[in-house]
Amino acid sequence: MLGRIADSIAVLFLKKNIINEDELPVYQYGMQVLICNIAGMLTVLIVGILISRLVESIIFITIYATLRIYTGGYHARTPLVCNIVFLGTYLVTVMLEALKVNNSVVWIMYLLSCLIILRFSPIENVNKELDEKDKEIYRNKSLIISTLLLMILLAGDITDRYSNGAVNN
Numbered sequence: 100m101l102g103r104i105a106d107s108i109a110v111l112f113l114k115k116n117i118i119n120e121d122e123l124p125v126y127q128y129g130m131q132v133l134i135c136n137i138a139g140m141l142t143v144l145i146v147g148i149l150i151s152r153l154v155e156s157i158i159f160i161t162i163y164a165t166l167r168i169y170t171g172g173y174h175a176r177t178p179l180v181c182n183i184v185f186l187g188t189y190l191v192t193v194m195l196e197a198l199k200v201n202n203s204v205v206w207i208m209y210l211l212s213c214l215i216i217l218r219f220s221p222i223e224n225v226n227k228e229l230d231e232k233d234k235e236i237y238r239n240k241s242l243i244i245s246t247l248l249l250m251i252l253l254a255g256d257i258t259d260r261y262s263n264g265a266v267n268n
Contacts, residue, residue: 138182143186146189166245169221
């Protein structure tokens, strides 16, 4: 279904002379990726609204999408599987937050994530090949983003400790 919608949009672009015929396959693929990504994000937002976690959903999408651009990652065989994995990742994240998992566990999980990013980033895709210079740029950007997220996590942890009276003057 997504493929047919993507094809229709790309063919419409061709008929309106927005693209050339030789660009049609690229636009068909690009539209399919765009529609799939929008569907996944909308699903997460709808679930977020249903479970009263809209703000957390927006934060999750922002962080996930930003990291995914530069780190690469798992590529599912179909758009449906891709969106199921994306939604599953979101639900696990929300469940961990809702269960009030011990901060030590969160820190260990985050540090493991950083080590995985450090070791494997960026993961290439056949549709997005990277030369050595691009790999270095993407790797550095993913490390910068991970470091910024670490600083935000640390600031939130410190703020939470002070606001809950865990640290006394």
